[in-house]
Amino acid sequence: MSRQAIEITGLRKTYAGQKGEPPKDALKGIDLSIPAGSIFGLLGPNGAGKSTLINILAGLVNKTAGQVSIWGFDQDVNPRQSRAAIGVMPQELNIDPFFTPRGALEVQAGLYGVPKSERRTDDILELIGLSDKAEAYARTLSGGMRRRLLLGKALVHSPAVLVLDEPTAGVDIELRQMLWDNVRALNKQGMTIILTTHYLEEAEEMCDEIAIINHGEVVVRDRTATLLGQLDAKTLVLTLEHETALTLPEGVTQERKADGRVSLTYRRSQISAGQILAAVADAGGVVVDVTSEEPDLQDVFLSLTRSAA
């Protein structure tokens, strides 16, 4: 049984043109459903419309047309419930410098109407690794600590859906690891996670499913593994004992690398690695080592956003 955490149909956003500029169609009729319990990646080049989409989900930007349901609550019919079902960790480090982390979490919980007896401030401080800074003024926190506090603020009302807008842009490896550990732990507890990222390898590693947005439209939406599987090209890189002139089956292109290794690119749908290695052996090639290179999300992303452009 698959429940949808988010259901978006025919979503449009047109920004009024400023200073004589024509109006801007930032979202041109988005249909998108995001399954409950998933880690979902929202990717796209700069200006594609990701922030607009997230801001509409968060209730910060008014849509021009279409429908948005969060955790089964239509934004127009049940605005309060739909807002309560989502938490957003924004990109900007906008934190009140005069609050302590504990104070900031308490105020945020108050804004969401979480009764004092139901607040989980200490648990959240622990999760984000700020227990020992609970009483420090925010202005004394490092950039990484502020970012963790923003994650904490997004969690005070225990939302079913957590949105992370570019959470690891410009953060160091240690913080990135901590954020991803947090995200995986929250997801294990059942929280649906939506994240935008510019780091494709991160989306590849973290996300079960991915939508790529370009020019205000969803150009592809699929399971990450399926997307990667769509790319048929594969490469074998061989280290040969001695230089050998290889005659290879049709469709295999060979290239000698600067380090002397030979790279052979082929289509998996046409030929197998076994057949290629057999042809190499027939030509007298003695293989000392072999590695293979799979296409990655970068290739999918480029091929889709290029063709759409």
Ligand SMILES: Nc1ncnc2c1ncn2[C@@H]1O[C@H](COP(=O)(O)OP(=O)(O)OP(=O)(O)O)[C@@H](O)[C@H]1O
């Ligand atoms: N307030 C606004 N007024 C007018 N145009 C806007 C406004 N906000 C965004 N836009 C335009 O809408 C389009 C989509 O912008 P959006 O910020 O949603 O893209 P994005 O995918 O989030 O890009 P980035 O990764 O750079 O944040 C862009 O062309 C942008 O210039």
